Amino acid sequence: MIRLDQLTKVYGHGANAVTVLDKLDFAVDSGEIFAVVGPSGAGKSTLAQCINLLERPTSGSVVVNGEDLSSLPEKRLREARRRIGTVFQSASLFSRRTAAGNIAMPLEYLGVEPREIKARVGELLERVGLAHRANHYPFQLSGGQRQRVGIARALALRPSVLLSDEATSGLDPDTTRSVVSLLRELRDDLDLAVVFITHEMDTVLQVADSVARLEHGRIIESGRVVDLLTDHDSALGRALQPHLTPAVPEEGARLWEVTYDSHDVPHDWLQRISQELGEPASLLAATIQTINGVGTGRATVGLRSGSPALVQDAFARLGLRAEPGTLAGTGGHDTVRNDTAREDAPAPLEHAQ
Ligand SMILES: Nc1ncnc2c1ncn2[C@@H]1O[C@H](COP(=O)(O)OP(=O)(O)OP(=O)(O)O)[C@@H](O)[C@H]1O
Numbered sequence: 459m460i461r462l463d464q465l466t467k468v469y470g471h472g473a474n475a476v477t478v479l480d481k482l483d484f485a486v487d488s489g490e491i492f493a494v495v496g497p498s499g500a501g502k503s504t505l506a507q508c509i510n511l512l513e514r515p516t517s518g519s520v521v522v523n524g525e526d527l528s529s530l531p532e533k534r535l536r537e538a539r540r541r542i543g544t545v546f547q548s549a550s551l552f553s554r555r556t557a558a559g560n561i562a563m564p565l566e567y568l569g570v571e572p573r574e575i576k577a578r579v580g581e582l583l584e585r586v587g588l589a590h591r592a593n594h595y596p597f598q599l600s601g602g603q604r605q606r607v608g609i610a611r612a613l614a615l616r617p618s619v620l621l622s623d624e625a626t627s628g629l630d631p632d633t634t635r636s637v638v639s640l641l642r643e644l645r646d647d648l649d650l651a652v653v654f655i656t657h658e659m660d661t662v663l664q665v666a667d668s669v670a671r672l673e674h675g676r677i678i679e680s681g682r683v684v685d686l687l688t689d690h691d692s693a694l695g696r697a698l699q700p701h702l703t704p705a706v707p708e709e710g711a712r713l714w715e716v717t718y719d720s721h722d723v724p725h726d727w728l729q730r731i732s733q734e735l736g737e738p739a740s741l742l743a744a745t746i747q748t749i750n751g752v753g754t755g756r757a758t759v760g761l762r763s764g765s766p767a768l769v770q771d772a773f774a775r776l777g778l779r780a781e782p783g784t785l786a787g788t789g790g791h792d793t794v795r796n797d798t799a800r801e802d803a804p805a806p807l808e809h810a811q
Contacts, residue, residue, distance in 0.1 A: 720777030
């Protein structure tokens, strides 16, 4: 497991000092994927460099399996760094080395026996599904395959922590899904603590067990993904939901924005709402998914019922929260970058597309 205690990074001195990371605290257990999301300039790259100790924190500590790595002298630090494997954006492979040659590099630096290197590299290629590409050079591999080589290289020294620094940024959606599913497999099979740094909200939902939002060097909200998604008051939970554009309801119907407000919502809730209110409920938009066995999501529903209190009570009895909606749609955002604008300024009805 990895723990950050009051991790702070200040660049510059005196009047020129800039606090880029400000007393960050979080812990990631073995077998857990913890995402850190944040807009450009939030401090994500600096955080990645402090976690793998390419940068020394100004204060605070990075503790891996109980040992404070940030206070180690340089020589011992080199050894301790092996406990953290890093996957970078675009894999950062050496173009003159084959896939196998890239994966072998950390082992070669350590002076591991060639026979042992060969066996370990073979095992790692197999592990990431690239045994048939061992002798291909990076330019002969797809973006997703290069990223798999990067992951295999990061695992070469059997780390207990895997740091993914924007590893899926720039990949197409299918490739992202396949890299994410590999990371989840590795989390389970190798019991890794994975720190997944990204600016892509969509990917967080696919990969993470927990998530923290970093802004201006501070964690402003964090929690288990499933808890955030079922917490109506969570800005991060809302930002994690895909954006929805509801269909236009039939005349006279009122829009309701419905969110899962409990871990225990029946699958047939729409039917039950219709039965309870004695009228058809039209589903105008919905994004519903199961995360760790818990149903989460949001929907836009059209209803003619007159009494808002009656409608809200009916939804509440099923573990759902209903608020009067607008045609501007519900939901979150593809990336962190644009969501402040959307949250602060929901489009009025007449501007709906
Ligand atoms: N060596 C440095 N000296 C001074 N300021 C720095 C240094 N490195 C980063 N910063 C500042 O720290 C802040 C955070 O930068 P960082 O690159 O960590 O953000 P980021 O979230 O990774 O952004 P992006 O997503 O755009 O890469 C920025 O304001 C940046 O200008």
